């Protein structure tokens with residue numbers, strides 16, 4: 001069966017938008033340096049849809065990452081030019097849209113919300129009004145056939161949501177709400193059924209044409225139909241360039257070097273031709289030699305001027321090429337092709353391209369705060385879990401320590417009650433917040449790499465979004481246990497207790513943030529967190545008496561939020577209380593002050609304890625901010 005690869009595009013080949021020459025990429029391995037990319041040169045133009053193909057391990061993703069300026073580690077050699085000029089990382093990353101293989105989006109948001117937030121963050125308010133941004137979102141939704149799922153959740157992690165193909169299109173849409181110059185997609189069709197995959201490629205092609213956008217994508221075994229959509233092919237094997245040029249001329253090129261197509265699907269033919277056979281050492285050696293010969297043929301072909309079979313019907317890159325055409329049929333019809341033009345294009349003068357200006361800080365903060373608040377609100381398991389924990393706390397603490405009296409037993413009960421309440425104010429906050437921060441970190445990395453917002457606005461918005469979930473449920477918890485346990489009914493003491501609790505929750509959120517940013521590994525954090533917390537609780541002043549603690553470790557209480565908070569709760573509640581003594585009880589506390597003093601918790605006045613706790617919190621937020629900046633800093637290698 002004959003299959004036609006039809007490229008009817010009329011691409012204006014002027015200045016390549018991206019050109020690269022002699023790209024080599026080395027990584028360090030245990031066996032020494034390993035070259036992943038070998039002398040790759042080429043260029044791409046506005047309006048082109050480019051497929052990067054090759055078998056598994058050929059180096060497709062690596063090449064894509066090197067071109068997109070997203071490679072981490074290793075050494076990159078060679079030259080990459082954007083519009084003929086050296087790339088400015090800051091500008092380039094804002095003019096390049098990178099759609100990663102994993103669709104990193106918040107499952108709790110709807111399609112419409114995801115695209116709107118992206119438009120709000122990426123389109124500068126100085127140039128676009130709110131109406132313009134919404135219009136842009138509508139237009140992207142129309143172009144990507146997403147209008148019907150506007151109010152459907154993205155889903156994922158067990159939650160129902162849009163289909164895989166729709167999710168991929170949303171992922172592309174979040175990048176296309178701006179006007180990038182280059183769209184890069186890493187395996188956008190993987191995991192999709194054939195019709196969804198074809199739709200993604202088709203729509204991408206339409207967008208490239210409509211917007212004069214250069215689109216590069218790595219793709220695994222596209223169908224023959226899909227192959228027709230691509231303008232250009234970059235074929236790799238073992239990190240070597242086997243072919244780069246118009247898709248329409250790939251088959252004639254291989255025929256011209258003695259490899260006529262034997263497969264109705266050109267993609268299968270290209271992969272079969274370049275796959276390394278690992279079935280035996282001999283087979284591997286032979287196929288490696290074969291790949292080396294193919295790479296050398298292409299180098300010679302380029303060096304000799306890149307003569308290709310002239311496309312039939314007198315067309316150029318937009319010609320119709322028959323995949324199974326014999327080489328004899330076209331051999332007499334050679335001309336200089338675009339393959340050669342592509343690689344010998346002279347660099348043009350420096351073109352200064354200005355990326356869109358950034359949004360102002362307040363706008364970023366407000367948009368991120370709205371998004372984070374929605375995320376927190378829609379995290380139902382977290383909200384319900386928090387409410388349940390607060391109810392359980394009210395019931396247990398309130399009824400175990402119900403209506404405390406003024407005898408000696410009530411001294412112990414008050415001490416225990418305040419200690420437990422201090423702990424209860426932190427546990428329900430710390431662990432869920434760590435989880436929420438860590439699960440959103442890959443999206444933070446993606447948005448940071450694209451320079452979508454400043455770290456300070458992200459950090460403040462994230463922190464503020466946690467305050468209501470920390471403060472509101474505990475406000476009710478405090479009121480509940482206060483009256484059930486009958487702490488001292490005194491307005492000043494009531495509000496001082498509130499202030500102390502809020503300071504502790506504030507510090508706990510900072511503590512959670514710092515822990516969540518400590519490492520990328522969630523499992524490590526969930527080992528460190530309980531150990532740290534339980535050891536800090538040791539220094540609260542209830543389980544150990546500071547007077548008897550090993551002197552060299554006593555300083556720990558000064559960095560312990562539980563110590564300040566417990567000390568303030570104890571002084572606040574016990575201050576002014578009088579207790580009755582039984583005649584037969586030799587150990588008897590007559591005043592609350594005696595109790596506090598016996599626990600060594602009267603070292604600092606209440607006000608100072610609250611202020612120090614707040615300062616500790618500010619210190620933890622500062623540490624968390626620095627860790628966030630450090631963690632989220634893209635460490636890409638630029639050439």
Ligand SMILES: Nc1ncnc2c1ncn2[C@@H]1O[C@H](COP(=O)(O)OP(=O)(O)OP(=O)(O)O)[C@@H](O)[C@H]1O
Nearest residue numbers: 027029036054055056057058059060061062063073
């Ligand atoms: N940092 C690295 N350290 C060691 N080896 C690496 C590194 N990056 C890539 N490689 C190796 O380079 C080769 C090319 O990897 P790459 O991910 O680019 O291939 P690919 O063509 O995208 O493969 P696939 O289609 O399977 O995703 C692979 O053999 C891979 O193991």
